[in-house]
Amino acid sequence: MPARVVAGGKENSVETPVESTRERLLNVAEQRFGEGGYEGTSLRAITVAAAANIAAVNYHFGSKEALLRAAVARAMAPVNTERRRRLDQLEAAGTPSAEQLIRAFVEPGLDLVLRRGERGAVVARFIGRIAFDPSQRIRELYVAESDPIEARYLAALRLALPHSAPEAVAFGYVNMLGLLALHQSQALTPAPGGVELEDPGKLAENLIAFLVAAFDRGLRA
């Protein structure tokens, strides 16, 4: 099969840059692993959707897990870059407040859902799903990408909340990570009884306000 395959495997009236097999595999892997989790997604499901031969996974990546690792690294890179840029900027201007830090950490993750179209939502769901996969081995793929910048944010939050115990700030911090992952994976809708939640466009503001209140007033001294 020639490399010239229209994006998404379907003809469209505007010819878009052709994805390589490797890129199609990564794109579909993100989508399917996000939807079904690692164990609930087979290589055959991925390769069929990517219009690729099943052996292509082993050729380009080495194994199923290596495909996942590559997808996680690719997905996390821009989010971590943006978090790092914003933290550098904040720290250059003085000691950031808890709200500034929470915002700088949360917004890059939620922008995926809210501002990057369908692809952004796919990436966000993928990241949220892998961050809390049942298997520690899989979660470690996420941790490897995120721990350095996350440790910096935790340290900065501690400085921003001098009246709270360091362990309490750490407690708040992992709650923030957990909630962010759940929102990224769009796992928190609908509410019990099917009641609508808030306007999705305001998710970032609502989550940030929720977290800021919890950090400012809900951590022990």
Place this chain on the structure above:
Amino acid sequence: MPARVVAGGKENSVETPVESTRERLLNVAEQRFGEGGYEGTSLRAITVAAAANIAAVNYHFGSKEALLRAAVARAMAPVNTERRRRLDQLEAAGTPSAEQLIRAFVEPGLDLVLRRGERGAVVARFIGRIAFDPSQRIRELYVAESDPIEARYLAALRLALPHSAPEAVAFGYVNMLGLLALHQSQALTPAPGGVELEDPGKLAENLIAFLVAAFDRGLRA
């Protein structure tokens, strides 16, 4: 094989009441589904650990999914009973505050981890895991058990927070569900960089304080 099998499949010096095959399957299913998720857990892994024949699953439950359904119903029953009892009690005494409602909802779930020994922690992890399984079909097994009492709690929270928009209270509520599930499944430790969190014995108090602050001050009007 006779029915007289010591608990846990190992000899011990004190003979405990003999579990039936059905009970051993449910106990091991809770543990293994909690650790690995539904798709990451095979029937053979469960039946080997339960010292049972693989056909016993189909005989007692009908299918792998039916085994899971039975385990979820069994695990949720006491938690929901306690939540219902506490809500009835609160409403009999007047209009409960947000803190009282959060406490009445969260404590039964966390008591599993904190006060019911190893078995309680296994059940908590199981519930937390299934509540946010990637597959909607699996999550619905949890929803079927919990939606009625959860809908009552949401309604009561709205009464307790008259200055917050109803959708905002619903937003807070699903965040509470998500955080509770993460803590039950013990998915939020350790913190980035391996920093220790709070004293596990204080998890309930810490989580409740965190949530109360978020509900009281972090929801939009």
Place this chain on the structure above:
DNA sequence: CTCTGATTCAAACGATCGTTTGAACTATGC
């Protein structure tokens, strides 16, 4: 045009999956 490296292919492998089946065993009632 030829050669070489990159890439894709169809087919197959061994392993494991969930489910089914007929036989054997156990417990209980008469």
Place this chain on the structure above:
DNA sequence: GCATAGTTCAAACGATCGTTTGAATCAGAG
């Protein structure tokens, strides 16, 4: 002791899994 229902067993099935293999195709350099 016998009959019956409940329960467990070993074995097998068809399907799917991730990985491997040798062949074929494609792209690019000389």
